[in-house]
Amino acid sequence: MPTPDFVLALRELVGTRPLPLVGVTAVIIRDGQVLLGRRSDNGALTPVTGIVDPGEEPADAACREALEEADVVVRADRLTWVHPIPRVTYDNGDQSDYLDLTFRCTWVSGEPYPADGEMTEVGWYPLDDLTDVDEEMRARIASALDERGEARFAQGS
Template identity: 70%
Template sequence: MPTPDFVLELRREIGTAPLPLVGVTAIVLRENRVLLGRRSDNGALTPVTGIVDPGEEPADAAARETLEEAGIVCRVERLAWVHQLPRVVYPHGDQVDYLDLVFRCAWVSGEPHPADGEMTEVGWYDVDTLPHLELPDMRRRIEFSLAPEGVARFEGGR
């Protein structure tokens, strides 16, 4: 996955120190199916995810990432979950603390395909018979997005 230019610029200043970033997860629904893709970096089956660019609205980032990664135009319907991911330490030493914003999205148009190389395959999966998802909280991201209405869930508050 290519590292955004703004992250590379920050890394020149802070090295591998922990960097807080805002990430988005787009749970794109079409009837009773959810859009999932196989990531090219680690082979995990996941919904579309990405990093919010500086000055970008998070919901716009979710829609942008969906189009860039899967060739799907979606409409963001609502925020479903806000949670802090455990610190990620990449093999080259960079540390990142992602605040993830999960959005429920509706399919508008397009057929799924690996549009930019970040995924090796993309398709629709029945929400009632989801395959195994390798990354820890991906199933929760989908489950929290399936409720047709409701307020966003927030972690913490200890």
């Protein structure tokens, strides 16, 4: 899915200056596996991620992104981690400061495929072999697997 219209409208006002945005990560679990996709922009293997639309419930955003990106229906079970992501600067100079909300989600239905072009491949990966996933995304997955059930919050320095 392309950049959301509300972000484009804000960019007209602020240019490339840092734009604070809320993002979601949907860590989708099924039978001891996690749904991952290879991003079309940078080739990274990640869970489903996306931007929360204005007025949208973040858990609904996680479910919406799973349907849009991988054509799977999921249930958002719980919030597992709230943390800021270091500033992202895109190739066009746009800067964004994301607050990521990571959710543990359960697969409900659908066979995954790269539905909207944000990912080039999508599939189920064993939880005990995430060597192709970077450290930040492994931390998001780990937060969703933590059985204590409490959300983690980034602590100030």
